[in-house]
Each structure stands twice: as structure tokens, then as C-alpha cells.
Amino acid sequence: MSSYRYVKKLPKAVVKDKYSNKSIKPLFRKFSLGFVGIGVFFLGNVFYPIISYEIKKLSFGTSFLRPSSLNSQTLGSANTLNYQDPKNWFLSAPDLVARPTRITHYTMSIPKLGIDKAIVQIGGRDLLEGLIQYPGTALPGQYGNSVIFGHSVLPQFFNPKNYKTIFSTLPRLKIGDEISVNFDGIVYAYEVVEMMETTPEDISILEQQYDAEYMSLITCVPPGTYLKRLIVKTKLVYER
Template sequence: MRVPVVHQRGRRRRARYAGLLWNGAEVLVTLGVVLLLLVAHQLWWTNRQAREGAEQQVQALEREWGEGEKEEGGEWGSGSGAVSGRSDERAEDTSTADDSDPAPTRPGSGDDSRRTPAAASTPARQPRWDQAYAILTIPRLGLRVPVAEGISKPGVLNKGYVGHYPGTAQPGRPGNFALAGHRNTHGEPFRYINRLRKGDRLEVETRSAVYTYVVDRSLSQTLPGDGGVIRPVPRSTVHRQYGYTDPGYYLTLTTCTPEYTSRYRLVVWGKLASMRPR
């Protein structure tokens, strides 16, 4: 009678392989859970936090303006995706028009300049860095968001605010009032600006006035380095058929495109239509 031989070595080898496979599966599952948590944090939690903070800032500005507190010697109160250009050491991702750009000029004798209120050319103090000093309202998108000076990510954009490009015009002033905002995450205020159409209203409220711009043109895609779109007379340096040739009172919105990438920039331009005191 033959006695069966048990190969202990082969059994131990199979047990070791099974243990390695099990450990590998546990590592993959753990990594998957971590990635899901990171995605949830970026797509949900950052939006929730930024939107709540932005709404509170809008309310704070409205209360401050309603109380009539005004900083001596200037208009601005005490409230708290971009195109590449000249950088500033205080901002992580700050840019303006090129160094060779002319200063904002007064419009000529065109229709836009005749309709623009004289108050629009009144000098104003520059707001402090990262200071929220205006409110942008876009009725078509149901958007009401604070505007802060500068376009740094930690100081402005990641708070859910819209950032004002330093060196560009202020609301209602001659030249180009240029703004940047996130397309995705951190409140994503500019997620749907691709839905804006010619004639849509863009309202900018400051302590002293409400400026109404009207959407006029858009550029669906350009390079991040296309600084021409935020010049005093905005005109793309990449797609030269897009933009303007005459001085005026412009508003520019910029954000990243396509969604969830920062490869290109989407641009929307508006023109000042009216101004009324608060």
C-alpha cells in the first residue's frame, strides 16, 4: 500500500502568494478610498466652504454699506482660473497687462463715451490687497459674489471670490475692469459663464454706485498667456480677430477651460451701459 506524500513546501509557497495578493488588494482598496475622499473634498467640501464664506462676505459688505461707514479719502470700505502676465510678489498667481501696455485712456467721441456718466471718471483709492470691496451679480446665472483685489489663489480665488486683475481699471472707470474666477472647485463662481449671451446684464456694486455692464462678445478658448484680453482696450494676441480696437469702458471675465483643467482660458467681455448712485 502506497502512503501519500504531502508536499509541505508547495503548500507554504501557495499560502505566501495568497497572503501577498491579499495584502496588495488591501493596499489598493485603501488607496481607492483615499482618492475618493480627496475627490469629495475637492468637488464638494471646498465648494461648500467657499460658497458659505463668499455669501457671508457679500452680507458683510451690504451691512457695511448700509451703515454708511466710509473710509476717509476713498471709496473702499474695510471688507476683506487667470490669464498670465506681469506677476506680483505678494500673489501666488497674479497677473496684469504687459509692461508695455498704455495706461487706461478716456474714450473718444463714440456712443459708449457719450452714455457713460461723468462720475465714472472720478478718481478713487485703490483697495488693499486681497480686500473684498465690490459685489458682482450675474442674473442669468443666479450669481452674487464678492470681488476682491488681486487674483492670488489662497488670498482670493480659493475663498470663492472673484479676483480683480491688479493694474486694470476699477468699476465704471475708463479702460478694462478685468476679473478672474474659478471654473471648478472652491466655489466655482465662473463655472457657467460659457452660458452668457450677448445682452446679458453684469452688475457691479461698490460702496458708492451700481454699474451695469452688458455682455457683448466672448472668446471660447485662448492660451493662459494671452494678456491682450485684459488690456485697457481688450484684444486677443493669440486670436487677433477677437476683441476691440477703440477705447471704452469694458468688463472682462476670465476662467479656465475645459472644465476640470487649466489648459486654456475662456473670456467674456461686456461694456458699461449705465451707472446709478447707491
């Protein structure tokens, strides 16, 4: 008779996986929350200035607001036009006759915004090189309306020395704030009298009013977009 011997099989050693689901899930959750937080941060940086501007716009007063409807041509061209050239800001604007002057540029200061002696080119074509006065509009100190264009981006990137961002905080101005220009050795001080928003189709801002000496500053709004135009209208209060 054959004999059999029973051999008890030893259990396999259980090795604890340091990368088990229990340890991975909390780590994955932390990464997910981190990415969500980063996304919210970047979205907030984009949308907060726009929302803030829309609230600020309520203080402009309805009597100064222009129609805000946008046609398909404006929206379609917003991504293709060269906005470094102020001629493209108001597509239907007429070519005004340039006023005779030997001066090609002057300086502007806006103390509230930290802008000091920014260059304003008369009839320039590149807003990355300076602020630009629309050709044919009144020169500083003259009766009429000096119209000045400046570039803007999201306000958190504002740098008063960088002409790509120089008008980014223009919406922060209020009625009564002062702007000064040095034109041909004479300092002209202007005071903000109106703030309004308009569309690229509205070229009335280029019209000349000869009852006083005005200066209008223009930039694109809402912040970071080219959809509309902010107009800050000022009036001469003194010169020295």
C-alpha cells in the same frame, strides 16, 4: 465450494449545488453590466460638459478666437502651478501699476447664473476667497478694462456661493446678458458684448482700451481643465 453474494451498490445521492454555473453566470452578467453602466455614467459626467462647451464655443465667432496651440511648457506646468493665484493664469503677464483707490473690494451679481453679490478683491492672490480683479486694470466705471478672474470646475458641481466653483457656468452666458457690480455705493450695469477663447500665452486681454468702460471675466476652459482661458467681455451700459 465457496458461495458469493452479489450486493448492488446504491447510487450516490445527487445534491444540487445552489451555486452552480447556471446560477452564477446570470448574476455575474448583471454585476458586469452594472459596473459598465457606472463607468459610462462617470465618463459621461466628465466628458459631456467638455463636448457641450466645444459646441457652445462655435457661437463665439471665428473673429474672436485666439490661436489654440499649446506648447510643452504650458502642458507640463499645468499640473504644478498654483491656479488659486491668478498671477499664474497668464505666465508672461506684466506687473501693472496699481491704480490708486481706498476701495479694497466690491460685489458682483450675474442674475442669469444665480450669482448674487459675490466678493471681488482688488489685487487679491487667493481665488478660494473671492473673485479677483487683476491689479492695475481699470476700476469699475472707469475708461479701460476691468479684468476679473474666477475659479471653475465641472459645471455639475457649480455652487454660486463657493468661490472654487463660482465661474463654472460662465460659458452659458450670451451676448446681451447683464452683469452688475456695486463699487463704492454705485451700481454699474454691464452687458456682454463678446465671448472668446484664448491661450495662457495671450496676454492681450490685459491691455487697456480707453474708448469705453469695459469689464472682462476670465476662467479656465474646457470645463474641469486649465488648458485655455474663456474671456467674457462686457461693456458699461448704465450706472445708478
